[in-house]
Amino acid sequence: MRNTDLFEMAKRYMPGGVSSPVRAFKAVGGNPIVVEKAKGSKIWDVEGKEYIDFLCSWGPLILGHSHPLVVEAIFQQAQKGLSYGLTNVHEITLSQMVCQLVPSIEKVRFVSSGTEATMSAIRLARAYTKRKYVVKFDGCYHGHYDSLLVSGGSGVATFGVPGTAGVPEELAKLTLVLPYNDHLAVKEAFNKYGEDIACVIVEPVAGNMGVVVPDFEFLKVLRKETEKYGALLIFDEVITGFRVSLGGAQELFGINPDITCLGKILGGGMPLGAYGGREEIMDLVSPQGFVYQAGTLSGNPLSMVAGIKTIEMLTKEKPYSYLELLTKKLVDGISELLKEKGIPHRINWIASMFTLFFTRGDVRDFKSAKASDVDMFGKFFRALLGQGILIPPSQFEAWFLSLAHTQEDIDIALEKIKKALGSL
Incomplete structure (x- = not known):
């Protein structure tokens, strides 16, 4: 079955079709995906589409899926x-x-x-x-x-x-x-x-x-x-x-x-x-x-x-230095792509977690975070999803990396993000 068919079925039996609100994608628009399986740095929906996963179940999967x-x-x-x-x-x-x-x-x-x-x-x-x-x-x-x-x-x-x-x-x-x-x-x-x-x-x-x-x-x-x-x-x-x-x-x-x-x-x-x-x-x-x-x-x-x-x-393994370097590569790459497109943004990051805010000012509290362009984030999220990149379906959440992510994953992700930005 398709994601849309299953989600319509889910809404008949669960409030909003979900067990936790943000999964309904209301903050970003578009249709939620329904997950079939995951392994390493990848996740697949019920239609068989593969995504590089920077959601990591909202943070727990520092070793990746199904280690x-x-x-x-x-x-x-x-x-x-x-x-x-x-x-x-x-x-x-x-x-x-x-x-x-x-x-x-x-x-x-x-x-x-x-x-x-x-x-x-x-x-x-x-x-x-x-x-x-x-x-x-x-x-x-x-x-x-x-x-x-x-x-x-x-x-x-x-x-x-x-x-x-x-x-x-x-x-x-x-x-x-x-x-x-x-x-x-x-x-x-x-x-x-x-x-x-x-x-x-x-x-x-x-x-x-x-x-x-x-x-x-x-x-x-x-x-x-x-x-x-x-x-x-x-x-x-x-x-x-x-x-x-x-x-x-x-x-x-x-x-x-x-x-x-x-x-x-x-x-x-x-x-x-x-x-x-x-x-x-x-x-x-x-x-x-x-x-x-x-x-x-x-x-x-x-x-x-x-x-x-x-x-x-x-x-x-003591992987924290490696994860930080991998995260920096992704953060720097995203920032460079956004600068090339002239899109105002800030990226806050520490260790292997970060958030991209579509805003001109620094983000240091909730007031400055809420100044972000959430409509732009929704468009960005949907464009990335279309390219096979899964990120949190909310402007106000963290992206996560895991030990399962590779340098190749980051290179592929940046290429896909570049394509996604071209469609905005």
Whole structure:
């Protein structure tokens, strides 16, 4: 069947025809593809069309699709059982690896998604500090938990308003929303509300307004102000964990949070999230403490072995310099092609993730990201898809590279991008 036929069928049985909104391609226009299979750096739709994949399942697949060692680990475990509902030995192995590699984590709790990780971290921070207010940053997405799915108010340091139907105003008002990369706004917020703030949650490298690299002063102020006022600092490293370095953004920037949220690469392509931090904080989690959180599929053995094998490969290969060089080649090549066409743009990148913004100004927060030409991005996306290049179907997301991508992939991709630009 064709992509369009299957998507029409999907809309009969699933809201919008998808299990996650952005897959509907509403932000870019055109018809969504329906995936049949993937291998290495490539993905194929149900019509048999091949794409070079720079989506990488939104970041988890740093080894590429269906890495044989990861697939073999899952296959071997599947023969021993898909789920136990009890502790398995692989949880213990992966917890040791996480605590050894992530600088701030002394104990960790596994969950099944990034949203579960962030919502649990917020609950834990509120219990530890005995306070209720949360600080987040405009444009940072931390999952669809009510307290975090809010948008900014009218001022620099004002309480949030519901970012979606179904979030009570009373709950949204427990969240302060500040501009990303604005350390003065952070100081102002703590000066006004510091004694009541339980925690600050932040993407240490923003990935959900598109890639925005933090000012180092911004992260330093976050650490200083939270320590000064007795609040906890939560790094949402669901995207950056094991992506920008083995120890994540906190290792890269040398700033340790109190709690870290992980996901994506942690599960090697399988559903997995985690939150962890200092022992004294994590010991408040049930059954050792009184902060309740549970999940039937938490610590699922298939996810555990996929994560173990992925992190083993990253530890052994230490691929970060190579991935950075490969990413630079792609970023520089795209920028050169756009300059030749006279198309205003900015590309923000770090390690093996980047975002192309169609804008004239620098992008350092959500306000400047939203100045991008989203209509132009939609045309660009559809032109690339037609050439067999898959990128995120949204201006405000990150492109990712993997170890499966080759120099030849980059050369072919740049040729295809050049053809796509010629059709705009």
